[in-house]
Amino acid sequence: MSLKSEAVKQSGIGRWDRSADVVVVGQGIAGACAALEARRGGAEVLIIERASGGGGASAISAGVFYLGGGTDVQKACGYEDSADNMARFLMANTEHPNDELVRLFCNHSVEHFHWLESQGVPFERSGYPGKVFFPPGTECLYSTGNEKVWPYREIAEPVPRGHKAAGAGETGGAVAMHALLAKCAEEGIPALYDSRVTALVVNEAGHVTGVRVRQTTGDLHIEARRGVILATGGLNMNEAMAREHIALLSDTSIPIGIPYNDGIGIVLGQSVGAAVAAMDGVMATAPIYPPEQLIKGIIVNRNGERFVAEDAYHGRTAQFTMEQPGQTAYLIVDAEIFAYPEMTTARHALIDGWETVQEMEKALGMPTGALQKTMAAYNRDAAAGEDNQFHKQGDWIKPLDVGPYAAFDISFTKSAYVYMTLGGLETGIHGEALDAAGRPIQGLYVVGACAAHIPRSGKSYASGLSLAPGSFFGRRAGRHASGAVSL
Ligand SMILES: Cc1cc2nc3c(=O)[nH]c(=O)nc-3n(C[C@H](O)[C@H](O)[C@H](O)COP(=O)(O)OP(=O)(O)OC[C@H]3O[C@@H](n4cnc5c(N)ncnc54)[C@H](O)[C@@H]3O)c2cc1C
Structure with missing residues (x-):
C-alpha cells in the first residue's frame, strides 16, 4: 500500500465544518497524553481517531x-x-543522540512517573530480578536495556529503569491505556471515532491550520486554531514503506503493531515539508533468554566468529545479527548450560548436538578451524572469569568445555524476529515538527511513534523507550499547543 497525501489549501475549502483550538490525531498513549495536557492548558481540544x-x-x-x-x-x-x-x-548508548531531548527526558523523568501515576497508571513498588523479556506477573522494575553491558556499565552506574504498569505479563499497556482513556473521558475531551485524517490544511503562509477527515458519510474539514498534533503511531504495518526503508526485515521478519500504524503521520508531515530521520531504524527481536543460562553460551556468525556480547539487550543482539553475512547466527552451548529457549514464539530451532567442537563446526559449514579457534580463545578467557573480546559480565561467563555441544539457529532467515520501526518525523523540544533546516513548521506537532525515536537503532533501544518518551513529549506538545507554559 503506497500512502500519499497532499496538503489542502485553506482558501479552497470554503468554510470549516468544525473548529477546536488543538486537534489531536490518534488516541494511543502519545495522543491521549497530548490531549490531556492541552485541555489542562485551557485549550478546546478535539481528538480524531481512525x-x-x-x-x-x-x-x-x-x-x-x-x-x-x-x-x-x-x-x-x-x-x-x-x-x-x-x-x-542514554547519551553514551544512543547513536547521534539529541542532547537537548535526552536531557529534558531524563531531568523530568521522576516528575513524569508521578504524573503517570496521578492519571491512574498503576506501578507496583516491586522489582523482578534477572534477565527476562518482561516480568510474568505485575512486578514493576526490571532491567530492560544495555545498562550493564560494556562499555556502558563503566560510563554510568547501571540501574534498572524498565517500569511495567501493573498488568500481568504483557497486559501492562492495556492497563495504562485504560487509565489514560478514562481520564480523557472524565475530563470531557471530545473525540470523533471512525474518523481518519487524510490531509493537513495549510494557509497562504504554509502554516498548518486544520485537517481533512474522512468519515463514512464523506469528508469534513476541521480547523485547529492553535495546532494539530499528529500521534498516529509508527509505520510498522505499511508494507511499501517497510520495503523501501528496511527491505531486509520486510522480507524476513514480522512487524508488530495495529493495522492503522501505516505511517500516515509521517506522510502527512512530509506533505507540509517536515523532515524525517532514522527511517531505516528498527528494533527487532527474538530473544535467546529466558532461561538466563543461555546467556553463558556464545553467539557466532557463519564464519564461526563472535560479534556481540551475549548479555546485550535482545534488540542489540538482533541488530548485530542483522549485520552478519547472510544474517546468519548460531547460539552455541555446552552440556552444562543446555536448555531450550523459553520464548517459543522466537522459533530458535535446535540444529543438533555433537560430541566435539570440530564436528559441530563441520556440520554448520564453517571454515575449518574457525569455531575451534573462537571457542579456544573464549574458554581461555572464561577460565580466568574474563571476556577480553566483548567484555561480557562475569555472571555470564563460564568455559564451554563440557561436551556434547549444541547449536541453535538464531538467523534472521530462520527464526521468527518481530520488529517495530524507530524512524519518523524530526521534532523539537516541544514536539514541534521541524523542516530540513531545523525550523518549526507552524501549527504542527508530532509525538509518539510517528516522530523519530530517541534511540535510532536496535543497538541502543531499551524496552520502554517508546511509551515513556511518547507520553512525555506528548504532554509537552499538548501544553505548548495550548499556549500554556511548558514543563
Ligand atoms: C506487542 C507490542 C509490545 C510493545 N511493548 C512496548 C513496551 O512495553 N514499551 C514500550 O515503550 N513500547 C512498546 N511497544 C511499542 C509501543 O507500543 C508503541 O511504539 C507506542 O504504543 C506508540 O504509541 P503512539 O501513541 O505513538 O501510537 P499508537 O498507540 O499506535 O496510537 C496511534 C493511534 O492513531 C490512530 N490513527 C492512525 N492513523 C490515523 C488517522 N489517519 N487518523 C486518525 N487516527 C489515526 C490509530 O488508530 C491509533 O489509535 C510495543 C509494541 C507492540 C506492538
Missing part, C-alpha cells in the same frame, strides 16, 4: 516505561539513580 475507540498499539503493548533518575519504585527496590546518571547512559 479506530472505533482509543488505545492504539499502546494498548496491546507490554506497558513498560523507561523511567529513572530516582523514581519511587527505584528507591523502594533499593536502587540509587539520578537524572545525570540516566542521561550519561
Whole structure:
C-alpha cells in the first residue's frame, strides 16, 4: 500500500465544518497524553481517531516505561539513580543522540512517573530480578536495556529503569491505556471515532491550520486554531514503506503493531515539508533468554566468529545479527548450560548436538578451524572469569568445555524476529515538527511513534523507550499547543 497525501489549501475549502483550538490525531498513549495536557492548558481540544475507540498499539503493548533518575519504585527496590546518571547512559548508548531531548527526558523523568501515576497508571513498588523479556506477573522494575553491558556499565552506574504498569505479563499497556482513556473521558475531551485524517490544511503562509477527515458519510474539514498534533503511531504495518526503508526485515521478519500504524503521520508531515530521520531504524527481536543460562553460551556468525556480547539487550543482539553475512547466527552451548529457549514464539530451532567442537563446526559449514579457534580463545578467557573480546559480565561467563555441544539457529532467515520501526518525523523540544533546516513548521506537532525515536537503532533501544518518551513529549506538545507554559 503506497500512502500519499497532499496538503489542502485553506482558501479552497470554503468554510470549516468544525473548529477546536488543538486537534489531536490518534488516541494511543502519545495522543491521549497530548490531549490531556492541552485541555489542562485551557485549550478546546478535539481528538480524531481512525479506530472505533482509543488505545492504539499502546494498548496491546507490554506497558513498560523507561523511567529513572530516582523514581519511587527505584528507591523502594533499593536502587540509587539520578537524572545525570540516566542521561550519561542514554547519551553514551544512543547513536547521534539529541542532547537537548535526552536531557529534558531524563531531568523530568521522576516528575513524569508521578504524573503517570496521578492519571491512574498503576506501578507496583516491586522489582523482578534477572534477565527476562518482561516480568510474568505485575512486578514493576526490571532491567530492560544495555545498562550493564560494556562499555556502558563503566560510563554510568547501571540501574534498572524498565517500569511495567501493573498488568500481568504483557497486559501492562492495556492497563495504562485504560487509565489514560478514562481520564480523557472524565475530563470531557471530545473525540470523533471512525474518523481518519487524510490531509493537513495549510494557509497562504504554509502554516498548518486544520485537517481533512474522512468519515463514512464523506469528508469534513476541521480547523485547529492553535495546532494539530499528529500521534498516529509508527509505520510498522505499511508494507511499501517497510520495503523501501528496511527491505531486509520486510522480507524476513514480522512487524508488530495495529493495522492503522501505516505511517500516515509521517506522510502527512512530509506533505507540509517536515523532515524525517532514522527511517531505516528498527528494533527487532527474538530473544535467546529466558532461561538466563543461555546467556553463558556464545553467539557466532557463519564464519564461526563472535560479534556481540551475549548479555546485550535482545534488540542489540538482533541488530548485530542483522549485520552478519547472510544474517546468519548460531547460539552455541555446552552440556552444562543446555536448555531450550523459553520464548517459543522466537522459533530458535535446535540444529543438533555433537560430541566435539570440530564436528559441530563441520556440520554448520564453517571454515575449518574457525569455531575451534573462537571457542579456544573464549574458554581461555572464561577460565580466568574474563571476556577480553566483548567484555561480557562475569555472571555470564563460564568455559564451554563440557561436551556434547549444541547449536541453535538464531538467523534472521530462520527464526521468527518481530520488529517495530524507530524512524519518523524530526521534532523539537516541544514536539514541534521541524523542516530540513531545523525550523518549526507552524501549527504542527508530532509525538509518539510517528516522530523519530530517541534511540535510532536496535543497538541502543531499551524496552520502554517508546511509551515513556511518547507520553512525555506528548504532554509537552499538548501544553505548548495550548499556549500554556511548558514543563
Ligand atoms: C506487542 C507490542 C509490545 C510493545 N511493548 C512496548 C513496551 O512495553 N514499551 C514500550 O515503550 N513500547 C512498546 N511497544 C511499542 C509501543 O507500543 C508503541 O511504539 C507506542 O504504543 C506508540 O504509541 P503512539 O501513541 O505513538 O501510537 P499508537 O498507540 O499506535 O496510537 C496511534 C493511534 O492513531 C490512530 N490513527 C492512525 N492513523 C490515523 C488517522 N489517519 N487518523 C486518525 N487516527 C489515526 C490509530 O488508530 C491509533 O489509535 C510495543 C509494541 C507492540 C506492538
